[in-house]
Amino acid sequence: MSEKILMCGNEAMAEAAIRAGMDAYFGYPITPQNEVTAYMARRMPEEGRVFVQSESEIAAINMVFGASAVGARTMTSSSSPGISLMQEGISYLAGARLPAVVVNIMRGGPGLGNIAPSQSDYFQATRGGGHGDYRTIVLAPASVQELVEMMYLAFDLADLYRVTVVILGDGFLGQMMEPVDLDKRPAPRDLPVKDWALTGADGRKQNIVRSLWLQDGVLEEINLELQATYRQIEANEVLCEHYGTEDADFVLVSYGIMSRIVRSAVRKARCEGIKAGWIRPITLWPFPYEQINAVADEPRIFLTVEMSYGQMLDDVKLAVAGKCPVLFYGRAGGAVPTVEEVLGQIKKLAVPVA
Amino acid sequence: MQTIFERTPTLKDCPTHYCPGCGHGIAHRLISEVIDELDITSRTIGIAPVGCAVLAYNYLDVDMIEVAHGRAPAVATGMKRVHPDKIIFSYQGDGDLASIGAGEILHAVHRAEHITVIFINNAVYGMTGGQMAPTTVEKQITQTTPRGRDHNNEGFPLQVSEILAVMPGTIYVERCSVSNPGQVRHTKKSIKHAFELQMKNAPGLSLVEILSPCPTYWRMSPSQAMEWIEEVMVKSFPLCCLKDLSQS
Amino acid sequence: MIETSLYEQVIIAGFGGQGVILAGKLLAQMAMTAGHEVTYMPSYGAEVRGGTANSMVVIADEPIAAPLVTIPDVAIILNAASFHKFTPHLKTGGLLILNSSMVQETVERDDIEVVAVPVDDIANNLDSPRSANMAAIGAYLQKHGLMNPDLAAQCLPDVLAQRYHKTIPVNTQAIQKGAEYVREHYS
Numbered sequence: 033m034s035e036k037i038l039m040c041g042n043e044a045m046a047e048a049a050i051r052a053g054m055d056a057y058f059g060y061p062i063t064p065q066n067e068v069t070a071y072m073a074r075r076m077p078e079e080g081r082v083f084v085q086s087e088s089e090i091a092a093i094n095m096v097f098g099a100s101a102v103g104a105r106t107m108t109s110s111s112s113p114g115i116s117l118m119q120e121g122i123s124y125l126a127g128a129r130l131p132a133v134v135v136n137i138m139r140g141g142p143g144l145g146n147i148a149p150s151q152s153d154y155f156q157a158t159r160g161g162g163h164g165d166y167r168t169i170v171l172a173p174a175s176v177q178e179l180v181e182m183m184y185l186a187f188d189l190a191d192l193y194r195v196t197v198v199i200l201g202d203g204f205l206g207q208m209m210e211p212v213d214l215d216k217r218p219a220p221r222d223l224p225v226k227d228w229a230l231t232g233a234d235g236r237k238q239n240i241v242r243s244l245w246l247q248d249g250v251l252e253e254i255n256l257e258l259q260a261t262y263r264q265i266e267a268n269e270v271l272c273e274h275y276g277t278e279d280a281d282f283v284l285v286s287y288g289i290m291s292r293i294v295r296s297a298v299r300k301a302r303c304e305g306i307k308a309g310w311i312r313p314i315t316l317w318p319f320p321y322e323q324i325n326a327v328a329d330e331p332r333i334f335l336t337v338e339m340s341y342g343q344m345l346d347d348v349k350l351a352v353a354g355k356c357p358v359l360f361y362g363r364a365g366g367a368v369p370t371v372e373e374v375l376g377q378i379k380k381l382a383v384p385v386a
Numbered sequence: 387m388q389t390i391f392e393r394t395p396t397l398k399d400c401p402t403h404y405c406p407g408c409g410h411g412i413a414h415r416l417i418s419e420v421i422d423e424l425d426i427t428s429r430t431i432g433i434a435p436v437g438c439a440v441l442a443y444n445y446l447d448v449d450m451i452e453v454a455h456g457r458a459p460a461v462a463t464g465m466k467r468v469h470p471d472k473i474i475f476s477y478q479g480d481g482d483l484a485s486i487g488a489g490e491i492l493h494a495v496h497r498a499e500h501i502t503v504i505f506i507n508n509a510v511y512g513m514t515g516g517q518m519a520p521t522t523v524e525k526q527i528t529q530t531t532p533r534g535r536d537h538n539n540e541g542f543p544l545q546v547s548e549i550l551a552v553m554p555g556t557i558y559v560e561r562c563s564v565s566n567p568g569q570v571r572h573t574k575k576s577i578k579h580a581f582e583l584q585m586k587n588a589p590g591l592s593l594v595e596i597l598s599p600c601p602t603y604w605r606m607s608p609s610q611a612m613e614w615i616e617e618v619m620v621k622s623f624p625l626c627c628l629k630d631l632s633q634s
Numbered sequence: 635m636i637e638t639s640l641y642e643q644v645i646i647a648g649f650g651g652q653g654v655i656l657a658g659k660l661l662a663q664m665a666m667t668a669g670h671e672v673t674y675m676p677s678y679g680a681e682v683r684g685g686t687a688n689s690m691v692v693i694a695d696e697p698i699a700a701p702l703v704t705i706p707d708v709a710i711i712l713n714a715a716s717f718h719k720f721t722p723h724l725k726t727g728g729l730l731i732l733n734s735s736m737v738q739e740t741v742e743r744d745d746i747e748v749v750a751v752p753v754d755d756i757a758n759n760l761d762s763p764r765s766a767n768m769a770a771i772g773a774y775l776q777k778h779g780l781m782n783p784d785l786a787a788q789c790l791p792d793v794l795a796q797r798y799h800k801t802i803p804v805n806t807q808a809i810q811k812g813a814e815y816v817r818e819h820y821s
Contacts, residue, residue: 038663038674038792056468064678082467086460087493094457094490098464101451102431102472106464124454147678208701209659209674211666230449230465232472234428240443242434242452289700296699371699 036211041176041201042067044212045109045135048183050075051214054133055104056082058095060114063147064203065137068109089114093121093134100130101241103229105187109135111203112153113144115161122196123162126258127243129228131190133183134168135199137206140365148366149203151288154343157198158317165255167262168196169269170316172287176210181218188221189269193261200316202339204289265318272320276302276309277327282381284310285324285348286337290369294337297374306382316344324351331356333381337374338362394419396427396447403441407608409598410438412564413506414445416574417477420581421448430473431465433458437479438512456487459494462501473584475502481511484520484546491550495591498555502580503593505547508600509619516603520544523622528603543622547595551628557590558583559628563597565615569625576627583632590631597623640670640695642780643703646770647688647720648712648733653767657710658689659793660771664785665693675701686715693780708778710770712753714739721746731774733766749777749820756811762801765808772812777820783813 039047046068049057057072069085076083082099086092092108099106110118115136125132138153140146157170169189173179179201186197230239245251276298277283286294291312301308311327313320328334334356336345342360349358361377363369393399397418404410421430427448434442436455443450453461458476466474483491483505494501510528511517517530523543525534535543551559558580562573573596580592597619599611606614644661646654655676662674675690690703709720710731717737724730726745735754753769768786775783787806791799 036666038659038666038672056464058464084463084467084497086463087489087496090457091460091463091490091493094454094460095464095467097453097457098451098461099468100464101461102465102468104464104468106468120454121457128451203678204675204701207675207678209662210701211672230431230451231469232427232429232431233447233449238443238447239449240451242443244440244452292697293699295697368700368702370702370704 036213038209039176039212040067040207040209041179041205042137042207043071044176044214045179045183045199046071046075047214048180049107049133049187050079050081052184052187053105054081054107054187056095056099056106058084058086058092058099058106058108060086060089060092060110062089062111062114064139064149064206065109065111065135067206068135089117090120093118096132097121097125097128097130100125100132101128101230103226103231105191107133107135109137111137111139112141112150115153115156119156119162122168123160123164123166124243125196126160126162126166126168127164128241129194129258130241131194132196133186133190133199134196135201138200138202146366147203149289149339149368150364150366151202151290151339152343152364153200154316154338154340157200158319158347166258167265167317168198169193169265169318170198170200172200172314172316173205174288174291174312176205176208176212177216179205180212180214181216184217184220188223191223191226192221193265195261195265200288202289269315270318270320270323271314272312272323273314274309274311274323274327276307277311279307280309280332281307282309282333282335282378283327284308284335284337284374284378285313285344286310287313287316287344290337290339293369293371294374296371297378300371300375301378301382306378308378313344319347319351321347321351324348325353325355328352328355334358335377335381336360336362337369337377339368340364394422396421398445398447400444402445404438405602407599407601407611408438409508409564409596409600410506412570413504413596413598414442416570416577417475417504418446419574420578423578424581424585426473426581426585429471430475433462433474433476435476435478435482436513437482439477439479439506440513442477456482456485457490458482458487459490459499459501459503463494463497463499466499466501470500470587473502473581475504475581477504478506479512480505480507480509480519480521484544488546491546495550495553495555498590500584500587500589501591502584503591504577505593505595506598507595507623508598510600510603512600512603521623523619545623547593547628550593555590556593556629557588557631558592559595560630561595561597561623561625561628563615563620563625565597565599565612579632588632595623597625640693642693642708643706644691644693644708644710645688645703645706645720646691646710646712647686647716648767649685649715650687652687652712653764654687654689654712656793657767657771658691660786660789661691661693663789663792664781665691667785667789668781670695671698673698673701675703686713686719688716688720708774710774711737712766712770713737729777731770731777733770735766749773749816751812751815753812756815757808760804760807760811762804762808765801765805768805768808769812769815772809773816775809776813776816783809
């Protein structure tokens with residue numbers, strides 16, 4: 033039996049990454065994830081591994097690009113404005129088929145916004161974010177414990193599919209402390225050998241890592257290979273959980289920290305005799321379209337709740353495919369929907385028809 | 387029949403896409419010869435820039451990576467920190483290194499990364515059709531300075547090597563050219579010296595700037611281009627060893 | 635709404651340097667040790683530099699919805715600015731632990747319980763001015779009875795950086811003195 037310790041999300045995630053075998057970390061300070069950089073600066077040299085404070089987020093993601101190309105397990109972390117700067121590099125990682133882990137501890141936007149927790153980067157994370165036809169796997173933890181467990185999963189998925197895995201947290205998850213068991217981890221995956229890595233052409237042919245393909249038809253081939261990988265990910269890696277959807281009249285959909293608030297609101301609604309349930313996508317890409325679609329087979333009202341002004345809402349609508357109404361409640365820019373507010377929204381829907 | 391000259395193995399046996407009279411071919415050959423003479427093919431990793439030399443991996447037979455515009459020094463940092471035993475070099479043009487990647491090269495030097503940078507300065511953007519580079523000289527006509535570069539509007543040529551040489555993070559900075567056989571031989575020596583310093587794990591970044599002809603966008607014949615380097619370009623970019631701490 | 639199980643939301647507030655972050659961590663560590671669900675959330679970044687600091691602790695026997703505390707059950711208030719900021723939001727029937735050494739304001743709400751403890755004076759009497767936060771925690775624990783002040787002393791080494799471990803004895807004393815003050819004046 034391992035013991036629980038009290039840790040903030042940023043530090044717990046950093047320690048989990050180290051335990052997951054991360055060889056190199058590169059990062060640039062930005063609130064609210066500075067504890068990650070500080071933790072890595074202290075711990076990585078202790079482990080004989082690489083830590084570099086980069087001159088910018090652009091440099092950080094390119095250092096990740098280099099470290100990944102030579103076969104290392106590597107990651108960077110930042111918060112919304114810094115993640116915007118990294119989009120160029122993430123697109124190149126996708127093009128060059130290099131594995132990487134990127135943590136976004138989201139804060140309020142647009143622009144410099146503020147440093148309060150937010151969920152306003154959903155579109156950016158789930159639609160690729162940079163230029164070109166690509167996707168990143170997006171994991172959305174709801175607790176410090178999940179943040180830890182998802183670090184292990186993220187590195188495995190990145191290596192398995194040779195893609196970038198984004199951990200989409202928020203200021204709450206980064207800053208809050210919760211009891212955590214660092215040894216609890218998902219079963220490791222069988223991972224392919226990185227025979228593409230640049231390690232010096234010693235007794236083998238030259239390896240080239242590239243994303244430029246000028247000859248006729250080649251880039252289409254490359255894109256089709258990428259798409260095949262994405263279909264595989266969609267088929268195998270969707271994670272989602274739900275409660276009370278068998279008999280619910282109202283189904284609330286939310287992710288990350290918001291899903292905990294929704295869970296409490298639904299529990300209270302049930303106490304008051306309202307048949308409410310919830311669905312929580314754990315992977316935001318691949319999105320649980322089928323799972324939500326199945327719940328929409330019965331006539332129900334869907335309510336998407338986010339710390340944004342309606343981003344995952346689009347995916348929920350795509351999933352429900354017009355079979356049921358999909359409503360929205362959200363606040364952002366530092367505001368957080370409370371349990372009472374969400375409960376109020378449910379009650380408003382539950383007014384009996386005369 | 388006796389063979390008196392042959393292609394060095396690291397330079398692949400294929401035609402390049404470079405224009406007639408372009409300096410990249412010479413620079414590629416010099417780098418290949420140095421890698422072979424130092425016997426480091428099996429542990430060298432090269433970084434191709436965005437620019438005319440983006441396809442350098444088609445000509446240099448070592449492990450290579452192609453990176454985003456200007457970011458080579460950051461990518462090199464990631465590689466070298468993970469594999470300190472490998473020889474990491476970036477090959478960057480003036481747009482790549484002096485313009486969009488000015489921050490990355492400055493900070494790789496700031497961190498004193500143990501890498502080697504080959505900086506090809508041809509005073510113009512070649513790949514995109516001959517626009518002004520930070521290193522375009524005064525009065526030089528380019529697609530985006532049709533009346534000639536005027537310092538009142540476009541400022542002065544950027545002397546990156548001079549800037550980097552004063553920083554403690556560089557161990558060796560030299561500006562050479564490929565404008566005549568003597569200079570070509572000297573350039574090769576400089577490249578070799580830069581690689582050797584990295585092999586010795588010398589504490590800092592080594593950089594060789596090469597003034598290189600672009601007859602196409604200078605609107606000159608290849609021989610005129612070589613003359614232009616020696617008569618015009620060197621006035622803004624004097625050939626000299628700007629720094630060599632390995633002697634001290 | 636019927637709240638059957640434990641769900642206590644605590645805000646500890648003061649200005650930077652008064653130790654509200656450490657006090658919150660201590661409460662959270664205690665709650666975890668005692669087997670409760672717990673979240674701890676500090677104020678961070680610009681807000682800290684703005685002068686006021688706070689930490690939020692939720693202690694429960696059910697999964698915690700969010701670490702954000704908007705309507706606290708308990709407010710431990712160490713300076714006047716925090717008094718004005720948080721007292722109006724305290725839940726009806728809530729508990730206000732007030733640093734009476736520093737906050738002279740009159741409490742105008744009559745629907746809350748007020749426990750005024752001169753925590754700075756207690757700490758100064760121990761020649762350890764920075765232990766005022768611990769005296770406040772002692773007062774809260776004594777008044778509320780959810781967790782034992784002795785547990786606080788036991789948890790201190792877990793939340794204090796190694797270089798501050800020499801302060802454990804005096805901080806333990808401050809916790810006890812805070813508790814003692816409440817026993818003498820509010821029981």
